[in-house]
Amino acid sequence: MENRQVNIGIIGLGTVGTGVARILLEQKDLLETRSGLNFNLKTIAELDWSKERDLDLSCVNCTTNAHELLDDPEINIVVETIGGYEPAFSFISKALKNRKHVVTANKALIATKGMELYKIAQENDVDLLFEASVGGGIPIIKGLREGLVANRFESIYGILNGTTNYILTKMHQEDLDFDDALKMAQEKGFAEADPTLDISGGDAAHKLAILSTIASNSFIPFDKIYVEGITGITKMDMNFAQSFGMTIKLLAIYKRYNDGVDLRVHPTLIDNSHLLAAVGNELNAVFVKGDFVGNTMFYGPGAGERPTASAIVSDIVDLSRDLLLKEGEKYCNRAISLTQDVRLIPVEDIENRFYLRFTTKDEPGVLSMISGVLAEHNISIASMVQLESHGKDNFVPIVLLTHKALEKSMNEALEKIVRYDFVKKDYLRLRIFE
Ligand SMILES: NC(=O)c1ccc[n+]([C@@H]2O[C@H](COP(=O)([O-])OP(=O)(O)OC[C@H]3O[C@@H](n4cnc5c(N)ncnc54)[C@H](OP(=O)(O)O)[C@@H]3O)[C@@H](O)[C@H]2O)c1
Structure with missing residues (x-):
């Protein structure tokens, strides 16, 4: 690697991509001090350059054609932040086949097509990292893979969707009906105009599929997960829950038994004395029990430009350290080694x-x-x-x-x-x- 310089290309300069560009440009010195590497944001591919972004991109090659950076032999790491299935899948596959590391926040893609992508990464001796796909800025994937690597995971309970957590918090604290709380979430920018994926539990299921794949070392496609959303909950249920000393949260559940794992996403009553009951508004938390460490909790912002970009850049720095190693010396392919076939226990x-x-x-x-x-x-x-x-x-x-x-x-x-x-x-x- 020349001059310890890492060349980066971003595809998609929307909310998350803008955050990644901002960190690479504005925190360049900090990243260099901490890693000893020079991060060069070489090219950004984006379809709509007319949007106001408050970024100085004078030193960056700006294009509308993603293939320009995918075909550039100087680019070491590609960041995919366009979202969706296509062309994201094709772009990531091409980057991996061109032996570039890839970082993505695309939970829907990883939860459905992850297995195919890990294989392509392995065949080409490169990595595909996706810390930002679960829990936004919370380092939960690194937490499971690295900090807690010594543990078998007995259970993981996650509040993984900020939109639904915001809605349920407002129903609980302000005695609102579901529709009013949803409207409030949309006005504050915590819910999309079409909130279906969030309120149906689908988004939390994508994230649970990713966490349980890591926890079980077995690819768990998200459509195998039992899912219920929050649309049936009324303010009356919140009041009843309160009268029993509990609150209602949309919980993503991974539980390991001797004969398989139990995977579910559904609204759940939680006793007010539990740490998860106190996770309010748009925040996320993951409560993990490892067989050696015991109970741990990871907590923080689950979305947004800056937290999500923070997670993506942590993956970029990780991969860049590997780039310094010579062929054959590499740490290992981090794109999950899927060694076990785990049984999913019927709900x-x-x-x-x-x-x-x-x-x-x-x-x-x-x-x-x-x-x-x-x-x-x-x-x-x-x-x-x-x-x-x-x-x-x-x-x-x-x-x-x-x-x-x-x-x-x-x-x-x-x-x-x-x-x-x-x-x-x-x-x-x-x-x-x-
Ligand atoms: N937003 C969050 O807080 C958050 C948190 C965690 C994970 N994520 C994940 O991060 C990803 C990106 O989300 P986002 O919120 O940043 O989305 P976004 O704001 O919609 O940004 C996507 C950007 O990609 C551009 N784009 C689409 N197709 C392209 C192509 N073929 N070539 C180049 N650019 C293209 C879009 O341009 P046009 O607008 O012109 O189409 C848009 O500017 C998604 O997978 C999402 O699930 C987001």
């Missing part, structure tokens, strides 16, 4: 405590019918709250918390309960964190 076979909310007719015998069906399926009730009847239709909400029960038994019991004409069909079932 029906998992035991949970449950929160159940029904709307039922306010008349004698209703509760005993419901508890009877639950008992038939070995589900016992731990506590119950019933509100007084106000409406003309004489229907009232009833909330039950259960002891541990099999998900399969709960599904069967719910199917029977909602067949009664004294129960409305719009029930809600949530799990309780233990």
Whole structure:
């Protein structure tokens, strides 16, 4: 490597790409002091150069054609920050085949096509790093791969989506309905105009797929993960949760058992005394239990120009240190060695405590019918709250918390309960964190 200079190309100068360029230009001296390397932002490919970006790009080659930097033999590291599947997949594949290291924040792509990309990286003896794809600025991937490398991971619980965490926090703290909290998140820039991927749990599932692939050393495609979003939660549920000393969070769950792993994303009641209950607004956190270290928690901003760029540049510096080594001396290919085939435990076979909310007719015998069906399926009730009847239709909400029960038994019991004409069909079932 000439003059310890690392040549970098960025594809996509949007929110994240702009942050990466800003750090490479504005923190150049700091990075050089810390790494002994000279980071040269050589080329940026971006489709729309008319946007105002507040960056001095006078020393950077600016183009609309990504192939210009992908074909440039002087570029050592390519940063992909365009997002989506295509042309991101083709650009990353081409960069790896041209023996360039790649850094990306593209969780959707890594969670679905990661396996193909790791293979291409391995075949070409280069690396593909993606620290920014989970938890924005939080160094969770490095934390699992390096800081906690000595551990088998018993469980990982993540609040991995800032949009849903912001919405749920506002519902909890300001007694807002879901729609109002979503609107507020959109006004503050914490939710997209189309928030579907976030509120459906899909984005958190992408991130869980990435974390569980690292934790289990086995590629976990995100479509194998059981996912429920937060759209069914009302401010009434928040108030009920509060009355039980709990709050509701969208939790991404990895749990290792002797016969496989349990992977789920769903809204979950968490006791207010747990650290995860205190993770508010748009922040993210990952609670990791390793067999040697015990419990640890990683906490911080999960998105945004500066935090996400901070994670990308940490990958760039890591890869650049490898560039100094001669052929054959390299640390190793970091693009995950997938050695195990892990069994995913079907969600029906998992035991949970449950929160159940029904709307039922306010008349004698209703509760005993419901508890009877639950008992038939070995589900016992731990506590119950019933509100007084106000409406003309004489229907009232009833909330039950259960002891541990099999998900399969709960599904069967719910199917029977909602067949009664004294129960409305719009029930809600949530799990309780233990
Ligand atoms: N934003 C965050 O806080 C955050 C956090 C973590 C991870 N990420 C991930 O980071 C990635 C980028 O997100 P972002 O928020 O920065 O997106 P963004 O603001 O939409 O930026 C993407 C940029 O890439 C440009 N682009 C699209 N196709 C291109 C092409 N073929 N060649 C060159 N430039 C192209 C776009 O230009 P046009 O606008 O003209 O199409 C746009 O300027 C995504 O994978 C996202 O999931 C984002």
